[in-house]
Amino acid sequence: MYNPRFEKNAFKKEVENNVKTLFRKTVEEANQQQLFQAVSYAVKEVIIDDWLATQKKYDEEDPKMVYYMSMEFLMGRALGNNLINMTAYTEVKEALDEMGINLNAIEDQEPDPALGNGGLGRLAACFLDSLTTLGYAAYGCGIRYRYGMFKQKIEDGCQIEMPDNWLKDGNPFELRRPEYAKEVRFGGNIRVQYDDVTGEMRFAQENYESVMAVPYDYPIVGYNNHVVNTLRIWDAEPIVDFELNSFDRGDYHKAVEQQNLAKTIVEVLYPNDNHYAGKELRLKQQYFFVSASLQEAVDKYKRTHDDITKLYEKMTIQMNDTHPTVAVAELMRILLDEEGLGWNEAWNVTTKTCAYTNHTIMAEALEKWPIDLFSRLLPRVYQIIQEIDRRFILQIHAQYPGNEEKVRKMAILRDGQVKMAHLAIVAGYSVNGVARLHTEILKNQELKDFYQMMPDKFNNKTNGITQRRFLMHGNHLLADWVTEKIGTKDWITDLSLMKGLKPLAEDKAALEEFMQIKFKNKERLAAYIKEHNGVEVDPRSIFDVQVKRLHEYKRQLLNILHVMYLYNQLKEHPEIEFYPRTFIFGAKASAGYIRAKQIIKLINSVAEVVNNDQSINGKLKIVFIEDYRVSNAEWIFAAADVSEQISTASKEASGTGNMKFMLNGALTIGTMDGANVEIVEEVGEENAFIFGLSSDEVINYEQHGGYNPMDIYNSDPDVRRVVDQLVDGTYAHGNREMYRDLYNSLLNTKSSSRADMYFILKDFRAYAEAQKKVGEAYKDTESWAKKALLNTACCGKFSSDRTIQEYIDDIWKLDKVEINL
Numbered sequence: 001m002y003n004p005r006f007e008k009n010a011f012k013k014e015v016e017n018n019v020k021t022l023f024r025k026t027v028e029e030a031n032q033q034q035l036f037q038a039v040s041y042a043v044k045e046v047i048i049d050d051w052l053a054t055q056k057k058y059d060e061e062d063p064k065m066v067y068y069m070s071m072e073f074l075m076g077r078a079l080g081n082n083l084i085n086m087t088a089y090t091e092v093k094e095a096l097d098e099m100g101i102n103l104n105a106i107e108d109q110e111p112d113p114a115l116g117n118g119g120l121g122r123l124a125a126c127f128l129d130s131l132t133t134l135g136y137a138a139y140g141c142g143i144r145y146r147y148g149m150f151k152q153k154i155e156d157g158c159q160i161e162m163p164d165n166w167l168k169d170g171n172p173f174e175l176r177r178p179e180y181a182k183e184v185r186f187g188g189n190i191r192v193q194y195d196d197v198t199g200e201m202r203f204a205q206e207n208y209e210s211v212m213a214v215p216y217d218y219p220i221v222g223y224n225n226h227v228v229n230t231l232r233i234w235d236a237e238p239i240v241d242f243e244l245n246s247f248d249r250g251d252y253h254k255a256v257e258q259q260n261l262a263k264t265i266v267e268v269l270y271p272n273d274n275h276y277a278g279k280e281l282r283l284k285q286q287y288f289f290v291s292a293s294l295q296e297a298v299d300k301y302k303r304t305h306d307d308i309t310k311l312y313e314k315m316t317i318q319m320n321d322t323h324p325t326v327a328v329a330e331l332m333r334i335l336l337d338e339e340g341l342g343w344n345e346a347w348n349v350t351t352k353t354c355a356y357t358n359h360t361i362m363a364e365a366l367e368k369w370p371i372d373l374f375s376r377l378l379p380r381v382y383q384i385i386q387e388i389d390r391r392f393i394l395q396i397h398a399q400y401p402g403n404e405e406k407v408r409k410m411a412i413l414r415d416g417q418v419k420m421a422h423l424a425i426v427a428g429y430s431v432n433g434v435a436r437l438h439t440e441i442l443k444n445q446e447l448k449d450f451y452q453m454m455p456d457k458f459n460n461k462t463n464g465i466t467q468r469r470f471l472m473h474g475n476h477l478l479a480d481w482v483t484e485k486i487g488t489k490d491w492i493t494d495l496s497l498m499k500g501l502k503p504l505a506e507d508k509a510a511l512e513e514f515m516q517i518k519f520k521n522k523e524r525l526a527a528y529i530k531e532h533n534g535v536e537v538d539p540r541s542i543f544d545v546q547v548k549r550l551h552e553y554k555r556q557l558l559n560i561l562h563v564m565y566l567y568n569q570l571k572e573h574p575e576i577e578f579y580p581r582t583f584i585f586g587a588k589a590s591a592g593y594i595r596a597k598q599i600i601k602l603i604n605s606v607a608e609v610v611n612n613d614q615s616i617n618g619k620l621k622i623v624f625i626e627d628y629r630v631s632n633a634e635w636i637f638a639a640a641d642v643s644e645q646i647s648t649a650s651k652e653a654s655g656t657g658n659m660k661f662m663l664n665g666a667l668t669i670g671t672m673d674g675a676n677v678e679i680v681e682e683v684g685e686e687n688a689f690i691f692g693l694s695s696d697e698v699i700n701y702e703q704h705g706g707y708n709p710m711d712i713y714n715s716d717p718d719v720r721r722v723v724d725q726l727v728d729g730t731y732a733h734g735n736r737e738m739y740r741d742l743y744n745s746l747l748n749t750k751s752s753s754r755a756d757m758y759f760i761l762k763d764f765r766a767y768a769e770a771q772k773k774v775g776e777a778y779k780d781t782e783s784w785a786k787k788a789l790l791n792t793a794c795c796g797k798f799s800s801d802r803t804i805q806e807y808i809d810d811i812w813k814l815d816k817v818e819i820n821l
C-alpha cells in the first residue's frame with residue numbers, strides 16, 4: 001500500500017537530517033543507537049500530525065472518554081509497533097535498506113519500556129492499542145518510573161537483578177508537558193475552617209510535603225485509522241523548581257527534602273507480581289499518579305463544561321486492580337473541597353465515574369493498608385474514607401439488621417486496615433473479573449457478600465491480546481500467510497475472521513506450509529538461544545514453553561519435576577521411544593521471593609546436568625531464557641509447539657500468555673483455570689491437553705485443610721524419586737541442602753501453612769499422562785499440524801479488540817470517533 005505520508009525520499013532526507021542535527025554525524029558515521037533515534041524522530045514527526053488531528057476531533061466532538069488508571073503499562077518497544085499500526089512498516093524498511101540501515105537491527109536498539117511486571121501491565125498496553133484502533137478516546141494514566149522492571153541476569157544458575165535504566169539515551173517518542181504539571185500533597189494535618197459567609201466547613205491541609213507531578217505523553221497509534229491516543233505517565237519534580245517565588249528560600253532543609261521525595265517517588269517499579277508488600281513508598285506512588293491524573297482530568301473537563309455534577313457523562317475511570325483505588329477518595333476530595341459539592345452530590349458523581357477490575361483471588365495480593373500509615377500519609381483522603389465506610393456500614397445494617405458478621409466481613413476499615421478492594425467495590429459502578437471462571441469464583445467465593453448485596457455491579461470481561469503486536473509484529477511469516485489464505489487483511493482489526501482458516505485443516509499442502517512457518521520461527525528462536533545461552537537446540541524437537549512470572553501457583557516446579565522424571569526414564573530405559581523435546585522456561589522472580597528464586601536455580605541446575613549428559617543423545621534439552629520480556633516474548637510465542645498453562649486450578653485469574661501461544665498455533669497443556677477454560681471451549685478439548693484437579697476440587701480441599709501429599713509420596717515411586725532427588729545432591733553437585741526448602745514445601749507442613757499448597761504432587765501423575773499424550777500426538781505430524789492450525793483458527797475471541805468492545809458496551813459507554821484526513 002502506498003503511503004503518501006512516508007514518501008520515500010522525503011523520509012530518507014528526514015532521517016539524514018535528524019542524524020545531522022541530533023548527533024552531528026552522517027548516516028555512515030552514526031552508530032545503531034543513533035540511527036534508531038534518528039529514524040524514531042522521523043516517525044514521530046508523522047505521528048504528531050495525527051496526534052494533533054485526533055486532539056482537534058476530540059475538541060470538536062467532545063466524546064466521553066476513559067481514563068485507564070494503572071500502576072503498570074508494559075508497553076514493549078514502540079518503533080516497530082508504530083510502523084505497523086501506521087501501515088508503513090514495509091515501506092520504511094525498504095527506504096532504510098536503501099540507506100544501508102537495517103530496520104530490525106535498529107529496532108533492537110530500542111530499550112524495552114518495562115513499566116510493568118507481567119499480565120496486568122501488558123493487558124493495559126493491549127487495551128490502549130485496541131481502544132485506539134477501535135477509535136475511542138482514551139488516556140492511559142501511570143508513572144514514568146526511572147527504573148522499570150529489573151533486567152535479569154543468570155549467574156551460576158541464580159537470578160541477579162540489574163537496574164533497567166531505560167531512559168539513559170532519552171526517549172524519542174515521549175513529550176514532556178510541563179504546562180500540565182500538578183502539585184501533589186502528602187502528610188501534615190487537616191485544619192477545619194468555617195466559611196465566614198455560609199458557615200460551611202472547609203478543610204485545609206497544613207504542614208504537608210509536596211511534589212510537582214509533570215506529565216510525559218506517549219502517542220498510542222491506532223491501526224490504519226489516524227487516531228492517536230495518549231499514554232500519560234507522570235514524573236515527579238521538586239516544587240522549588242517550579243515556584244521559586246512562593247518558596248521560602250531560606251529553608252534549605254525543606255528544599256532538600258522535597259528533592260528527595262521527588263526523586264524517590266518515581267524511582268522504581270515494585271517488582272512484585274501478585275504480592276502485596278505494604279510499603280509506604282508504594283502508597284505514595286499510588287496517590288501521586290492518581291491525584292495528578294484526576295486533577296488534570298477535572299481541569300480538562302472544566303475547560304469546556306460548567307456543570308461538574310455531570311462529570312460522569314464525559315469521562316469514566318477504570319481502576320486496573322486496587323492499585324489506583326485511592327482515586328475514589330481523591331475524586332471525592334476534589335469534588336467536596338475544591339468544587340464545593342455536598343456529600344451526596346459528590347458521591348453520586350464518583351459512583352457513576354469509577355469502575356474496578358479485579359485480577360486476582362490470591363490472598364497475599366490483596367491490598368490492605370495499615371490505618372496509621374494511611375492516615376498519616378493521606379490525612380484528608382483518610383477522613384473521606386472514614387465517612388464512606390460509616391455510610392456503607394449504615395447501609396449494611398439497613399439491609400441485614402443485627403448481622404454484625406456482615407459488617408465484620410465487608411467493612412472498608414477493619415482490623416486496623418484500609419481494605420482497598422472493599423473501597424473499590426463500594427464506590428465503583430462496575431466490578432469485573434478477567435475470565436468467566438474467575439468472575440464466577442469472585443461472585444460465589446471471594447466476594448460473595450458483596451455480590452449478594454450488589455449483584456448488578458458484577459460482570460465478566462474475559463481478557464484479550466492485540467494481534468497487531470503478537471502476530472503481525474512477532475510472527476510476520478504467519479501473518480502474511482493468514483492474509484493470503486483468507487484473502488483479506490481484515491483479521492488485523494477483526495480477529496474473528498481467523499475462522500476462515502478452519503477449512504485448511506483438511507488441506508495437506510496448507511498444513512505443510514503452516515508447519516514450515518512454525519519451523520522457521522523455531523530456527524529463529526534456536527539462533528537466539530544459541531547466541532544468548534550458548535545452548536544448541538534442535539528445531540525439529542518439540543518446543544515446550546513456559547514463560548510467565550515465577551510464582552508458586554503457576555507451578556514451574558511441577559514442570560521441572562516432570563522434566564526430572566523424564567530424564568530418569570531416559571536414563572533407565574534408553575530403549576524407550578521418545579520424541580526429542582526442548583523445555584523452554586522464561587521467568588522473573590520478585591527480588592525478595594526466595595522460594596521463586598530457588599525454583600529458577602533448580603531449573604538451571606537440571607538444565608546443566610541434562611544438557612551435558614551425552615548418554616541421552618540430546619533427546620532432552622532444557623533452556624532458561626534470561627531476561628524474559630515483551631521483545632523476546634514475541635519470538636518465543638511464534639516458535640512454540642506446546643504452551644504450558646499449568647497453574648493450580650482457581651489461582652490464575654485469566655492468563656494472557658495462553659492466548660498469545662494459541663494465536664501462534666501452539667497447543668495448550670493446561671489445567672481448567674482462568675481463560676484456559678474458554679480457550680478449550682473455542683478450540684475443542686481434542687485440540688488441547690487438559691489435566692488435573694478442577695477449581696471446585698481445589699477449593700474444596702482448601703476448605704478442608706488441604707490434602708496429604710505423603711499419601712502420594714508413599715504410593716507413587718516416580719514421584720518419590722524426583723522429590724528425593726531434590727535432597728540427594730543429584731542437581732546440586734552433591735549438596736543435599738540446596739533444595740531442602742523446596743522439598744519441605746512439598747512434604748512438610750511446618751515449612752508453610754500447608755504442605756504442597758499448590759497441589760503439585762496431587763496433579764503430578766495427571767500432568768505426566770497429559771505430557772505423554774503430547775509426545776504421542778506430535779509423532780503424527782499431520783494430525784498435530786491440524787490441531788495447531790485449529791488453535792490459530794479458533795483464537796478470534798481472544799483479541800483485546802473484542803474485550804474492549806465489551807468494556808465499552810457494558811461499562812464505559814464511550815462514543816466512537818472517526819478521523820478522515
Ligand code: 26Q
Nearest residue numbers: 119120272274275276277359652653654655656
Ligand atoms: C500490590 C501491592 C504492592 C506491590 C505490588 C502489588 C502488585 C503488583 C502487580 C500486585 C499484583 C500485580 C500484578 C498482578 C497481575 O499481573 N495479575 C494478572 O493479571 C492478568 C491480567 O488480567 C491475568 O491474566 C493474570 O491471571 C493475573 O495473574
